[in-house]
Amino acid sequence: MTPPVSPAESHEPAGGPQSASGLDAAGGPATASGPDAAETAEILRNALAGLLDGLPPRTAAQAVERLIANYRGRTPTDAPVLRDRSDVVAYAAYRMPATFEAVRSALGALADAAPDWAPGSHVDIGGGTGAAVWAGAATWAGRRPVTVLDWAEPALALGREIAAAHPGLRGVEWQRARIGAALDLGGEGGSPDLVTVSYVLKELTDADRASVVDAAAAAGRAVVIVEPGTPDGYARVIEARDRLIGAGFRVAAPCPHSAACPIAPGEDWCHFSARVSRSSLHRQVKGGSLAYEDEKFAYVAATRFPPAPAASRIVRRPQIRKGQVLLDLCETEPSLSRSTVTKRHGPLYRSARDADWGDAWPPADA
Numbered sequence: 276m277t278p279p280v281s282p283a284e285s286h287e288p289a290g291g292p293q294s295a296s297g298l299d300a301a302g303g304p305a306t307a308s309g310p311d312a313a314e315t316a317e318i319l320r321n322a323l324a325g326l327l328d329g330l331p332p333r334t335a336a337q338a339v340e341r342l343i344a345n346y347r348g349r350t351p352t353d354a355p356v357l358r359d360r361s362d363v364v365a366y367a368a369y370r371m372p373a374t375f376e377a378v379r380s381a382l383g384a385l386a387d388a389a390p391d392w393a394p395g396s397h398v399d400i401g402g403g404t405g406a407a408v409w410a411g412a413a414t415w416a417g418r419r420p421v422t423v424l425d426w427a428e429p430a431l432a433l434g435r436e437i438a439a440a441h442p443g444l445r446g447v448e449w450q451r452a453r454i455g456a457a458l459d460l461g462g463e464g465g466s467p468d469l470v471t472v473s474y475v476l477k478e479l480t481d482a483d484r485a486s487v488v489d490a491a492a493a494a495g496r497a498v499v500i501v502e503p504g505t506p507d508g509y510a511r512v513i514e515a516r517d518r519l520i521g522a523g524f525r526v527a528a529p530c531p532h533s534a535a536c537p538i539a540p541g542e543d544w545c546h547f548s549a550r551v552s553r554s555s556l557h558r559q560v561k562g563g564s565l566a567y568e569d570e571k572f573a574y575v576a577a578t579r580f581p582p583a584p585a586a587s588r589i590v591r592r593p594q595i596r597k598g599q600v601l602l603d604l605c606e607t608e609p610s611l612s613r614s615t616v617t618k619r620h621g622p623l624y625r626s627a628r629d630a631d632w633g634d635a636w637p638p639a640d641a
């Protein structure tokens with residue numbers, strides 16, 4: 276088992292915002308060239324498929340089943356769940372494609388709400404095998420100093436190995452750190468611009484959950500928190516959202532406002548869906564032959580600078596009827612409403628037919 280280490284021993288600070296010299300952490304030129312979003316997703320898919328090469332399919336499936344059992348119910352908060360290489364290979368092959376797509380979707384919404392901003396540096400807390408740093412690379416071109424913090428050494432080691440496949444991610448720092456009251460992100464290299472915390476809050480005690488959000492708020496200019504799209508994942512996101520607003524942040528996405536969430540507690544939960552290609556391992560573990568599955572997630576993206584949030588956001592899958600589209604919206608004036616867009620609305624109707632759950636509404640070009 277990996278003993279947790281204290282941040283004082285383990286946390287080298289991330290570099291500050293991209294330097295005026297245009298050199299990144301690895302010393303390479305910070306150019307906008309390099310794999311684009313689709314290529315990044317493809318490189319990740321291939322790198323993850325490669326992990327299973329030479330592994331008997333039954334062995335991989337058994338590792339996934341063990342991992343699912345470990346995560347079932349109350350996730351332990353006193354020691355890492357990802358203990359050895361077979362745990363992390365199972366996590367990366369089975370869960371990372373989904374967490375990558377969920378974080379990519381959340382970062383995409385942040386980028387839409389902050390079109391003139393790109394992170395000069397990124398710290399991913401509880402980053403595991405690095406899904407969020409891949410999502411960062413798929414969202415903003417160029418290179419930036421990136422640090423992944425986690426207490427599970429096998430996850431960091433595998434994350435480094437996978438990241439070698441992407442030219443923009445070879446300079447990522449993979450560091451052991453335990454989330455707790457002592458977590459300090461504003462070290463010698465300066466505070467990170469972007470802080471991500473994806474699929475981590477569930478694994479923390481109440482106190483650590485509060486301290487990780489406070490540490491992210493104290494250091495970052497933009498903070499993005501992603502959780503599973505379950506009622507309790509949403510509750511954790513709302514709690515984090517309140518803390519971020521209390522620390523002076525404004526909500527960039529998904530909410531069109533920084534006021535209280537209009538959903539009555541316990542009656543519903545705000546969540547979204549990201550489409551994920553299913554690997555052969557997924558098909559083997561879950562059965563069936565579907566080529567994809569939908570990852571449900573909840574998130575908040577908040578900034579210290581004033582964002583430009585959507586006028587409203589589609590918070591359920593649009594319902595397409597004959598000659599009309601029904602859109603459930605969360606509005607700027609905090610409320611939930613149903614909007615019916617019909618053929619009489621002309622181009623807006625065509626946009627509504629193409630609109631997706633989670634999109635801003637109306638589209639920028641409407």
Ligand SMILES: C[S@@+](CC[C@H](N)C(=O)[O-])C[C@H]1O[C@@H](n2cnc3c(N)ncnc32)[C@H](O)[C@@H]1O
Pocket residue numbers: 355356357370371374375400401402403404405406407424425426427430452453454455472473474475478479483
């Ligand atoms: C479900 S995984 C998510 C990994 C990654 N962020 C993603 O989205 O795929 C949760 C991660 O949080 C890390 N973690 C949980 N509790 C932690 C703690 N107290 N300190 C540091 N890392 C922790 C775990 O080791 C694991 O890598």
